[in-house]
Amino acid sequence: MRRRNMVQLSEKDASVDMTPMLDIIFILLIFFIVTTSFAKSQGFLINKSENNKASSAPSDNIMIHIDENNILYFNTKPVDIERLTARVENFVANHATENIIFLPHKETNYQRVVTVLDELQQFKRLKISIGLYKQQSK
Numbered sequence: 001m002r003r004r005n006m007v008q009l010s011e012k013d014a015s016v017d018m019t020p021m022l023d024i025i026f027i028l029l030i031f032f033i034v035t036t037s038f039a040k041s042q043g044f045l046i047n048k049s050e051n052n053k054a055s056s057a058p059s060d061n062i063m064i065h066i067d068e069n070n071i072l073y074f075n076t077k078p079v080d081i082e083r084l085t086a087r088v089e090n091f092v093a094n095h096a097t098e099n100i101i102f103l104p105h106k107e108t109n110y111q112r113v114v115t116v117l118d119e120l121q122q123f124k125r126l127k128i129s130i131g132l133y134k135q136q137s138k
Helices: 001-013 019-035 082-095 110-120
Strands: 061-066 072-074 099-106 127-130
Touching: 001 072, 019 082, 061 082, 061 110, 099 110
Parallel strands: 061 099, 099 127
Antiparallel strands: 061 072
16 A cells, blocks of 8 residues: 555656746846847948939039949940049049949849949948949940
């Protein structure tokens, strides 16, 4: 009879209360969420104009595009990437301009686009607009 009582007691004591373990898991989860640091991604800032209306005052815009053969053009003239900043500086010195229109072809290598944008990034006072270059039919 004693053995039977011991078997019944051990079956009753075999249950484990999971509530404290869940509390500890939630506390650890909150700790890791609070102590995690989030890294900001590096990129470039594009400022959009606040008014969407076209300006009535004529101004010279700088147009830079890359065609389907990865040739870089500055105002319809081919240019090397090394000479691009000098061309922009010369144009800004001789013309009243506020805008750079950059039109890469849809099949252009992304690294080429990023390289051109890195070169143009030094001109803080100019607004850079990015579009998609479509070759005009002749």
